[in-house]
Amino acid sequence: MMTSTKQAAPFKALVTWLREALREPEQFTLSYAAESSAFVRFNHAKVRQAGQVQQASVGLKLINEGRHADLDITLSGDPSVDTQRLAEGLQQLRDTLPLLPPDPYLLLNYNGWQSQNVQDHPLPDTEHVVTQIAQAAEGLDLVGFYAAGPISRGFASSSGAFGWHQANSFNFDFSLFHANGQAVKASYAGHDWSDEGFAKRFAQAREQLEHLGRPLRTLPPGQYRAYLAPAALEEIIGMLCWGGFSAQSIASKSSPLQKLYGGDQSFSPLVSLDEKVSGSLSPAFSGEGYPRSDLGLIVAGKAGAQLVGSRSAAEYGLTANGAGGGESPSALNMAAGSLPDSEILRQLGTGLYISNLWYLNFSDQPAARLTGMTRFATFWVENGEIQAPVSTMRFDDSAYSLLGSQLEALTADRELLLSASTYSQRATASAWLPGALVSRLTLTL
Amino acid sequence: MFDFHPQLKQRFAALRTGAEFFSVRYVREAGQYLSVRKNVAEPPSLSRDEGAMLTVRVNGVETYAATNDLSQQGLQTALDRAEQQARHLKPHALLDLRDQPVSSARADYLSPHLDQPFPSLSDCYQLLGAESAAVPKDERLVNWQVSIGITEVEQIYLNSAGAELRQAQRFVYPSLDVTAYDGHDSQTRTLGRENFGQQGGFDVISRCGLIGAGPKIAEQALQLLLAPNTPQGPRDLLLMPDQMMLQIHESIGHPLELDRILGDERNYAGTSFVKASDFGHLQYGSELLNVTFDPDIPEQLASYGHDDDGSAASKQFLIRQGRLIRPLGGALSQFRAGMDGVANSRACSWNRPPIDRMANLNIEPGDQPLEQLIGGIENGILMSTNRSWSIDDARNKFQFGCEWGQLIENGELKGVVKNPNYRAISAQFWKSLRAVGDVSTFKVLGTPNCGKGEPNQVIRVGHASPACVFSQVDVFGGDA
Numbered sequence: 017m018m019t020s021t022k023q024a025a026p027f028k029a030l031v032t033w034l035r036e037a038l039r040e041p042e043q044f045t046l047s048y049a050a051e052s053s054a055f056v057r058f059n060h061a062k063v064r065q066a067g068q069v070q071q072a073s074v075g076l077k078l079i080n081e082g083r084h085a086d087l088d089i090t091l092s093g094d095p096s097v098d099t100q101r102l103a104e105g106l107q108q109l110r111d112t113l114p115l116l117p118p119d120p121y122l123l124l125n126y127n128g129w130q131s132q133n134v135q136d137h138p139l140p141d142t143e144h145v146v147t148q149i150a151q152a153a154e155g156l157d158l159v160g161f162y163a164a165g166p167i168s169r170g171f172a173s174s175s176g177a178f179g180w181h182q183a184n185s186f187n188f189d190f191s192l193f194h195a196n197g198q199a200v201k202a203s204y205a206g207h208d209w210s211d212e213g214f215a216k217r218f219a220q221a222r223e224q225l226e227h228l229g230r231p232l233r234t235l236p237p238g239q240y241r242a243y244l245a246p247a248a249l250e251e252i253i254g255m256l257c258w259g260g261f262s263a264q265s266i267a268s269k270s271s272p273l274q275k276l277y278g279g280d281q282s283f284s285p286l287v288s289l290d291e292k293v294s295g296s297l298s299p300a301f302s303g304e305g306y307p308r309s310d311l312g313l314i315v316a317g318k319a320g321a322q323l324v325g326s327r328s329a330a331e332y333g334l335t336a337n338g339a340g341g342g343e344s345p346s347a348l349n350m351a352a353g354s355l356p357d358s359e360i361l362r363q364l365g366t367g368l369y370i371s372n373l374w375y376l377n378f379s380d381q382p383a384a385r386l387t388g389m390t391r392f393a394t395f396w397v398e399n400g401e402i403q404a405p406v407s408t409m410r411f412d413d414s415a416y417s418l419l420g421s422q423l424e425a426l427t428a429d430r431e432l433l434l435s436a437s438t439y440s441q442r443a444t445a446s447a448w449l450p451g452a453l454v455s456r457l458t459l460t461l
Numbered sequence: 462m463f464d465f466h467p468q469l470k471q472r473f474a475a476l477r478t479g480a481e482f483f484s485v486r487y488v489r490e491a492g493q494y495l496s497v498r499k500n501v502a503e504p505p506s507l508s509r510d511e512g513a514m515l516t517v518r519v520n521g522v523e524t525y526a527a528t529n530d531l532s533q534q535g536l537q538t539a540l541d542r543a544e545q546q547a548r549h550l551k552p553h554a555l556l557d558l559r560d561q562p563v564s565s566a567r568a569d570y571l572s573p574h575l576d577q578p579f580p581s582l583s584d585c586y587q588l589l590g591a592e593s594a595a596v597p598k599d600e601r602l603v604n605w606q607v608s609i610g611i612t613e614v615e616q617i618y619l620n621s622a623g624a625e626l627r628q629a630q631r632f633v634y635p636s637l638d639v640t641a642y643d644g645h646d647s648q649t650r651t652l653g654r655e656n657f658g659q660q661g662g663f664d665v666i667s668r669c670g671l672i673g674a675g676p677k678i679a680e681q682a683l684q685l686l687l688a689p690n691t692p693q694g695p696r697d698l699l700l701m702p703d704q705m706m707l708q709i710h711e712s713i714g715h716p717l718e719l720d721r722i723l724g725d726e727r728n729y730a731g732t733s734f735v736k737a738s739d740f741g742h743l744q745y746g747s748e749l750l751n752v753t754f755d756p757d758i759p760e761q762l763a764s765y766g767h768d769d770d771g772s773a774a775s776k777q778f779l780i781r782q783g784r785l786i787r788p789l790g791g792a793l794s795q796f797r798a799g800m801d802g803v804a805n806s807r808a809c810s811w812n813r814p815p816i817d818r819m820a821n822l823n824i825e826p827g828d829q830p831l832e833q834l835i836g837g838i839e840n841g842i843l844m845s846t847n848r849s850w851s852i853d854d855a856r857n858k859f860q861f862g863c864e865w866g867q868l869i870e871n872g873e874l875k876g877v878v879k880n881p882n883y884r885a886i887s888a889q890f891w892k893s894l895r896a897v898g899d900v901s902t903f904k905v906l907g908t909p910n911c912g913k914g915e916p917n918q919v920i921r922v923g924h925a926s927p928a929c930v931f932s933q934v935d936v937f938g939g940d941a
Contacts, residue, residue, distance in 0.1 A: 055916050059725050062555035067525035068542055069812045069916070071512065077504075088492075088508040093530045105509070115583045117502055143549045150553050159728040161915035189915075191728045199727065268604035269640055269647040374731075377851040379862060380880050380939030382647050387860045389853040391731075408853045410860060410884070414940065438916035461858050461884050 023050070023168050024180050026095060030074065031172040033099050037106060038174060043124065047075040047303045048170030050091075051442055054142045056162040058190070061153035063146060071441070074102065075303060078109035082118030085109050123330040128176030129307050131300050135183040139164050140209045148211055149188065152218045156225075160190025167442055169299045179307075181299035183207070183444070188214070189436040191392065192221050198228035198405045201247070201372050201392040205434040224371075224393055233396045233404040235459060241367030242457040243360055243397075244418075246431035246449040251373040253289070253348060253449065255386055256415060261291075261313050261321075262343030263328035272384045272415070276319045281384070281416045283317040284423040288351040291323065293338075296347035297434065298444040301338065308338030313345065317420070348447040353426025355453060362400040363425065363453055369395040369402065373411075384415040387460070410461040418454050427451040462629050465489065465531075466617055469513075472533045473619045480517035480544050482563055484620035485536065486769060487513040488811035495582065496608035497589040505582065512811035515539045519547035521559035527812040561796045564771025565622040572630040573759040574662040579631070585609055588672070595675035596639060601686065602679055603642045609666065610634035612909075616769075624771045632762060632921060633665035634658045634909065637674055641682040648685035648879055650678050650864055651846060656703050658907040658921065659760045668760075681865065684877050690938030691866050691878040697841030697895075698883060698934040699834055702904035704863050706924035707847040709822055710911070712887035713745075713752055714922070716856035717779060718913075719790025719798055720817040730913045731854030734888055735785070737798055743785040746891030751825040752780035754789065754803040755925070762907030762923035763820035767804065770815050774804035779822075783891070791817050809918040816914050821907075821923035827897025834896050834930050841869040842936055844881045852887075860884040880939030890931065898927030 027048045034044055050072035057065040072091040077084055089105045091098045145162060164186035171179040187205040202221035204214050244252070259265035260273040275281035293300055293308040301307050304326055312320040323339035340346070355363060368390075376388035387410060394406045414420075427450040435443035465487060473485050492508040514527040517540060524547040526539035580588070592607045611633055618626040638651040652674050659665040666672065700708060716733040720726060723737075735743070756764045756774035767773055772792045779787050790798060791806025794817050807818040835843070849862030866881030867874050885893075907923035 057725070057915050059555055059723075059727075063550050063553045064555045064725055065814060066546055066550055067527065067814060068546070069527040071527070071529050071812050073510070085505045086507065088510070090510045090512060090529055092532070093535070094532060101509070108507070112505060112507075112582060116504070116586070119504055120501060142546070146550065146553055159724060161728060163916065189728065193727065269642040270604065270649065274647070374854055375851045377849040377862070379849065379860070379882055383940035385940050387851050389851065389858065391854050408855070408858065410853070410858050412860070439912065439919055461860070461886070
């Protein structure tokens with residue numbers, strides 16, 4: 017594995033080459049993404065599929081007199097090959113720009129900002145991790161996925177900006193299945209693998225598994241009190257992030273939170289949600305070259321800041337605040353409430369304890385009405401005591417109800433949920449979330 | 462085309478390994494996304510991607526190493542890493558693949574019209590600009606966008622058993638969407654978007670109907686804004702092909718994936734309400750239901766000659782006259798389960814390993830034209846163009862939503878309704894299929910966005926379907 021200085025060197029070399037190759041009045045931005053990943057899938061507590069992936073790419077934007085175009089190029093790791101690819105890419109963009117009209121919404125950041133964040137804590141050998149998992153899961157039906165390795169992100173511009181973000185991380189996302197088909201979901205993730213830490217997390221999941229052996233309860237559709245654990249709440253908040261805070265979505269009326277931002281709806285005053293970049297796992301700069309700010313997206317139930325990319329800033333007369341292309345949050349931080357974990361079941365009384373939700377979508381997007389399924393470790397609770405696991409149920413309810421009129425309490429303790437997503441590349445998104453006690457959740461099927 | 466083939470072949474021949482079997486799958490992809498939003502051309506988004514996945518089998522254990530370094534040394538290093546990992550993991554491996562047969566096929570596969578150049582970037586922007594400008598001026602039309610996505614992919618697969626498979630394909634995704642807003646509610650109407658992807662050239666844009674569609678799509682968005690909500694209650698449901706594709710995908714395709722049935726996806730994409738023992742016995746739907754895995758419709762998004770493990774693809778019935786026959790399982794899943802399957806072992810790119818995926822999963826046409834389907838409904842609703850999808854992890858309880866609804870009363874189409882949603886259970890829903898449209902209602906559609914697997918993969922799938930009628934489905938509208 018390369019050291020931190022060496023990891024940035026190939027990117028710096030490309031930036032140097034590009035600066036020299038530029039012809040006045042051309043400008044550029046160059047983003048960089050690389051990772052070296054170990055991937056191990058488990059089924060029935062054995063290794064189902066394992067491998068390693070090494071990948072690196074740059075995103076080149078060439079700008080010339082108001083015209084611009086973007087090109088993503090996969091790098092090879094060989095400096096001469098990569099310089100050649102960048103040269104060919106530059107030429108492709110030079111050939112493309114004259115075919116385009118000037119872009120009225122081009123907004124460049126001329127600030128020569130500098131940012132560096134390197135975390136190179138050593139990761140364990142994959143073989144060691146596999147042995148630990150195999151030992152812990154002996155006699156259990158474990159299904160899961162381990163992903164680990166270094167991730168690098170970079171940015172540079174012809175205005176002198178330069179950002180480098182590098183972090184080693186691992187994420188073991190797993191489920192333990194009971195013989196009756198019920199399952200509990202858990203994860204062990206971070207920078208610093210500890211055999212003791214993993215054993216503790218695994219034991220917690222195993223303890224929950226024992227509750228799943230009780231006879232399954234099937235509920236009729238209707239309205240129920242419910243506790244949504246942080247992972248379940250993350251699914252609801254995640255849906256609202258589908259354009260919810262995006263300046264373009266809000267302006268073009270496709271945001272699920274358009275009524276919140278229009279002042280027609282609000283959440284409970286208990287709800288405050290920030291995009292908190294500082295101290296998060298994600299880079300402190302966006303792929304288009306703006307430093308990212310900490311933002312209050314929902315403040316005591318009311319609309320706060322929007323996520324504004326440069327294009328939206330130019331189109332709607334806003335100030336860019338480092339949002340990426342999709343203007344979605346990636347470092348969520350929700351304010352804690354006052355409900356102690358030890359009081360959750362007692363406060364719930366009789367109702368549903370929901371560990372996870374699954375496959376949410378909108379029933380009516382402008383109304384922020386959502387549907388989705390329970391999945392993994394959902395329990396029926398009576399008089400503050402877990403009675404039985406509950407068969408899979410569908411809910412259909414408005415976010416303004418769940419996080420508004422029906423929200424009774426948020427927990428005092430929060431959980432840090434690290435994204436296990438690996439579409440195209442390993443995600444760096446995270447969320448600090450409490451659990452939520454709601455007085456009415458509508459189940460429909 | 463296939464410029465890298467001679468070098469790759471030479472480098473593959475020079476690789477050294479102690480593995481009993483090894484392969485390389487090289488992928489080169491070039492992408493182009495062009496868009497005009499509210500009459501403003503957005504900057505083109507272009508991409509060039511290239512890499513290879515090496516797979517080894519050592520003592521029956523298979524592992525992979527994907528690399529962006531295509532030099533002789535880069536490929537050898539990846540192969541060595543994979544081999545070393547296979548040896549280390551032997552005590553923990555789920556599968557012993559020593560007896561699994563491997564492909565030795567040699568063939569080429571090309572998309573239709575690949576020899577015809579796609580219109581230039583200037584011509585594309587001109588077309589997109591003209592369609593955007595054709596959206597009428599109305600202050601309630603707050604957003605509209607016209608776009609074309611083009612992806613060209615070359616793949617070369619070589620293995621130590623002599624297989625040599627080459628594919629060159631071009632995928633085209635035309636799209637138009639318009640959003641109307643009245644100060645309270647907003648409604649969006651789309652054409653194409655992620656529903657209409659096909660292989661081919663400019664012919665795909667013509668077939669999609671993008672040219673000249675702006676005024677009609679805008680008018681429909683305004684109609685939806687004025688429409689009442691969909692009424693609640695059981696009704697006969699006429700689903701048009703651009704909703705049938707989602708219905709097939711979620712409640713036939715995913716539950717029939719053999720790797721889900723074998724438990725691989727239980728931690729992520731989920732399991733299945735279908736059991737391995739159901740094949741050959743289970744009455745999945747009414748006798749009108751005929752479902753095929755069909756890689757032979759040239760323009761369909763996931764037509765190909767061989768899958769990514771080198772298995773030859775051919776048309777197979779998965780469900781015939783409602784009876785479940787065959788799963789969606791590639792060579793590895795077939796070996797594990799001892800069942801026949803289809804050639805659907807697919808990877809989204811060079812940096813992800815093949816797993817069981819849908820490819821082209823279609824419903825065969827029936828015998829009724831659209832007028833007859835509508836004429837046979839006393840109290841029903843037509844729904845068109847998917848916009849919302851949600852289904853449980855066993856692929857049974859679902860709720861889907863569409864953009865466009867139209868009531869049907871006494872065999873006639875009536876007023877437009879907004880926010881049409883319906884919910885049901887897969888194991889029961891397909892048994893309520895009571896009429897299937899003929900070839901005049903049959904459309905070849907597809908999406909680039911099917912997600913599954915760990916590591917996650919998003920892949921192209923094709924779905925062709927006629928319009929279909931289902932009896933007494935629970936439908937409902939929205940809040941706004």
